[in-house]
Amino acid sequence: MLDALGIGEVMLRLAAPRHARLEQADVLEVFPGGAELNVMATLAGLGCKTAWVSKLTNNPLGRRIARAARANNVDVSRVVWTDEGRIGLYFVEFGCGLRATDSYYDRQGSSINLLTPEELDWEFILNTRILHLTGITVALSDNCEQLVRTAIERAKAAGVTVSFDVNYRSKLWGVERARNTLEDILPQVDILINTNADNALLFGIAGDPEDAIRRTKERFGVQVAVLTLKNGGAIACADEVYSSQPVFTPEVLDRIGAGDAFTAGFLYGYLQGDLPRAVQIGSAMAALKHTLYGDHAPMRWEEIERIMAGTEGEIRR
DSSP: OEEEEEEOOOEEEEEOGGGOOGGGOSSOEEEEEOHHHHHHHHHHHTTOOEEEEOEEESSHHHHHHHHHHHHTTEEOTTOEEESSSBOOEEEEEOOBTTBOOEEEEEOTTBGGGGOOGGGSOHHHHTSEEEEEEEHHHHHHOHHHHHHHHHHHHHHHHHTOEEEEEOOOOTTTOOHHHHHHHHHHHGGGOSEEEEEHHHHHHHHOOOSSHHHHHHHHHHHHTOSEEEEEOTTSOEEEESSSEEEOOOOOOSSOSOOTTHHHHHHHHHHHHHHTTOHHHHHHHHHHHHHHHTTSOSSSOOOOHHHHHHHHTTOOOOOOO
16 A cells, blocks of 8 residues: 555746846756655655656656656656647746745646546555645646546545645636635545645635634644644644744755645654644755755655754764
């Protein structure tokens, strides 16, 4: 049995190096990036058995993504291959100081929008402890929304725990459409993950984080509700409320993927049956991800423990 399986899109990220503007860049750094695969790869790095399912175009770009997933010990044997569609791209211009990081998407017509439930190996997919999905996939197209709904329905029927990260992207859909769609989907999931800011924006649940997390769990009826906080901390609610202290990083190299690192850390603790520690691990891994380039980056357990213990980074000889 797998520990976790994710379904979703992966694009290729083309980033201007050294915080240059895209219009200045003579070369671009290439990283595969997709929320669900980021989580699976990070979990695999912690020793979990994971898989990722999607539809990839059978060309060098699609094969680059599959190769990267396999290199991170993620099972991609049930990826559906096609000669149609394309691999989505996104371009990143890293900010510095007062200048924000910007992303520009080129993903219309990407191959995952052609993926239908009938093409998937559900016996394999449902042989997992956790099925992880995100709101990004729901936002891509009507076809992808139906794919997510079908996956949740089948998982619930099979007794598989469903983890869902809202992962709101304003460049994909507006607040009203996101709210209406997600309010119908979220009561069917088991673990709901969102940012505190997006929880207020989408669902009007604002105020004190402890009050907000209780109201979120009650509103959607999930087993576990989780909110990440702007100051770097996080809070979760199951039978009780658990929180982490803010974890600050003195220097930010790459913010992209920090939320996925949190999710991986939280699910790792959840799989061990330790929710208080899950919140701590997730927060530490999100902080560590800020210091690493790429949508996903390898993390060593001793680094995570050192961050949870509040130990500063240092030269080790």
